[in-house]
Amino acid sequence: MRTAHPTRPRRTSADGKPLLSLEDVQVSYGGIKALRGVSLEVRSGEIVAMIGANGAGKTTTLKTVMRLLPLSHGTITYAGEMVSGLGPEELVSRGVSLVPEGRAIFPNLTVRENLEVGAYLHKDAKTMRETIEDVTALFPRLGERMKQEGGTLSGGEQQMLAIGRAMMARPELLLLDEPSLGIAPKLVQQIFAAIRRIAEAGVTILLVEQNTRLALQVSHRAYVLRTGEIALSGSSAELAANQEVQAAYLGG
Amino acid sequence: MAGAQAGSTRPMGSGLLKQIALFGGGLLVALLLDFTLDKAISDSSIRQLLMMAACNILVALSLNVINGMAGQFSIGHAGFLGLGGYSAAVVSANLHEALGGGEATFGKSFIVVPVSLLVAALLSGIAGLFVGLPSLRLKGDYLAIVTLGFSEIFRLVIATAQIGDKETIAHAWSSAGSPRGFVHAISVMITSLGGQNGYAGPKDAGVPLYAGPFWVVGLAFVLGVVAWRLKFSGWGRALRALREDEIAAAAVGVDPTRYKVTSFVISAVGAGIAGGLMAMNRDGTPIVQPDSYNFQASFDAITMVILGGSGSVTGAAIGGVFVTFTVKAIELLQSTSAVQALKQRFESLDLNALRMIIYAAVLIALMIVRPEGLLGERELFQKKAPSPAKAK
Numbered sequence: 355m356r357t358a359h360p361t362r363p364r365r366t367s368a369d370g371k372p373l374l375s376l377e378d379v380q381v382s383y384g385g386i387k388a389l390r391g392v393s394l395e396v397r398s399g400e401i402v403a404m405i406g407a408n409g410a411g412k413t414t415t416l417k418t419v420m421r422l423l424p425l426s427h428g429t430i431t432y433a434g435e436m437v438s439g440l441g442p443e444e445l446v447s448r449g450v451s452l453v454p455e456g457r458a459i460f461p462n463l464t465v466r467e468n469l470e471v472g473a474y475l476h477k478d479a480k481t482m483r484e485t486i487e488d489v490t491a492l493f494p495r496l497g498e499r500m501k502q503e504g505g506t507l508s509g510g511e512q513q514m515l516a517i518g519r520a521m522m523a524r525p526e527l528l529l530l531d532e533p534s535l536g537i538a539p540k541l542v543q544q545i546f547a548a549i550r551r552i553a554e555a556g557v558t559i560l561l562v563e564q565n566t567r568l569a570l571q572v573s574h575r576a577y578v579l580r581t582g583e584i585a586l587s588g589s590s591a592e593l594a595a596n597q598e599v600q601a602a603y604l605g606g
Numbered sequence: 607m608a609g610a611q612a613g614s615t616r617p618m619g620s621g622l623l624k625q626i627a628l629f630g631g632g633l634l635v636a637l638l639l640d641f642t643l644d645k646a647i648s649d650s651s652i653r654q655l656l657m658m659a660a661c662n663i664l665v666a667l668s669l670n671v672i673n674g675m676a677g678q679f680s681i682g683h684a685g686f687l688g689l690g691g692y693s694a695a696v697v698s699a700n701l702h703e704a705l706g707g708g709e710a711t712f713g714k715s716f717i718v719v720p721v722s723l724l725v726a727a728l729l730s731g732i733a734g735l736f737v738g739l740p741s742l743r744l745k746g747d748y749l750a751i752v753t754l755g756f757s758e759i760f761r762l763v764i765a766t767a768q769i770g771d772k773e774t775i776a777h778a779w780s781s782a783g784s785p786r787g788f789v790h791a792i793s794v795m796i797t798s799l800g801g802q803n804g805y806a807g808p809k810d811a812g813v814p815l816y817a818g819p820f821w822v823v824g825l826a827f828v829l830g831v832v833a834w835r836l837k838f839s840g841w842g843r844a845l846r847a848l849r850e851d852e853i854a855a856a857a858v859g860v861d862p863t864r865y866k867v868t869s870f871v872i873s874a875v876g877a878g879i880a881g882g883l884m885a886m887n888r889d890g891t892p893i894v895q896p897d898s899y900n901f902q903a904s905f906d907a908i909t910m911v912i913l914g915g916s917g918s919v920t921g922a923a924i925g926g927v928f929v930t931f932t933v934k935a936i937e938l939l940q941s942t943s944a945v946q947a948l949k950q951r952f953e954s955l956d957l958n959a960l961r962m963i964i965y966a967a968v969l970i971a972l973m974i975v976r977p978e979g980l981l982g983e984r985e986l987f988q989k990k991a992p993s994p995a996k997a998k
Binding site for chain 2: 516519
């Protein structure tokens, strides 16, 4: 029996240095500042959540880390290297994968093809086959639907596919953007169980999630974003107990 | 979990023997056709039609790379076809002279055709690179205008050249020391392409027609298989992913820049070969004219791709054949006595205009009934996806 773990990360040692760090990152859309100087750290092996209201800059932060948006100020360091000047494909090859908001699977490609595109940087047939096995072990549903077009899957299944596709790149840092958005509660449970398993296998996770309760349950630490700035940060347990957070995001 | 490991997306299976048999078989058929087609079909217009259909399959396959797989919208495919056609005509005519002229024999075609097509493919590919570069910044309509601009510039530069200047290219270049001389030499070169009247070889003896059925059908077959393999290769998969969602594709490491530009280059190379084959087609006319590469030609190519189903290789082939036969059917209709009688009374009657009406009607009907085209993105001869019920 092969391990059900989805990945074999290349760097797992928790030497105390952050795997990812953002320093005073500022991003603007046109004239509007979306991020007004965000600094945060993700250490190896952690699950870190970012919570906050709509428009606070959570998705922008993830896209910026992935180098899909230009920085106007600040630096991003990954595994000790400055990555602010690189393109997304270089981030992928360094071990960062993004599961975009709203799933963004490729609807006219089959499930298998979606996964194969994800393995864009690990193309050799053997690695590809093994990684697909790992992903289908994580999400058996996908294994049943390999030849279906991605667009024919249900919302939850598409989210599984989006995560599976990101896992195909064998990341050491997984960026998850709103994995529970618009998905049936039962499937949300399954997806979060899979996220926990991915983390147990040694993948570091930075999670953006509008379901604050769920986010604080699954994560070790969390940052609260408010209008493009970090308003609060701390261990997830602390934040869950914080009155301000309770009032603003946990419904009392 | 069942079925997860089994099977692959490659619909034809990838046994090496099977492929050798496939290629060998295809080429053998093409070779046989080369010697028997003249005897089997005595009507040259029907032979011409069959060869045109094979060429048009290549036209559709090449445009399908940009418009189907990459999801860009090019309406200037005629420019690449023309560049290929003119290059192949010039190279083959001069090479023919250099080989001593005479009959365009099957033996000599093994020198002339590959060289001419190589030059045609190369020049078209370079043009594809330059037209592809704006595709990084432009999308949709704006990109379409760039491609249209390219093809119209190509056509008009040749068509509007003032002919009558008998100076040779060699002489013009020998005195091309100054910028003015350089411009003059270029204009002599363009003039030598015959302007609106078309190009018929260096001595106006006609473009030698070396491309018999072996080359036309053989290349249509070989490049068809290449197109198929390309679609299901890692490259094709990444390209299609990019079409579906650029951000998501970039997030898994697909570099949009590289893929968009290469798709243009590959498409242009294919069009260059198709244009070259049409110019040298044994059953065609020994002259290349700028008007063969007008917007109508680009539109025909788009019709082929949309009709067959954008992104489908077999669909593009079907579209290519359909368009060819529509043109022919209208020609036949024109020659019937009833239409001829009508023409006596109404001189301006031209049923060729009917072609646009037929295309338009077919396309509108298709958009209503089957917006994705005959085959959508699917392929004939492809293993079907299991029905959801069976998958469980």
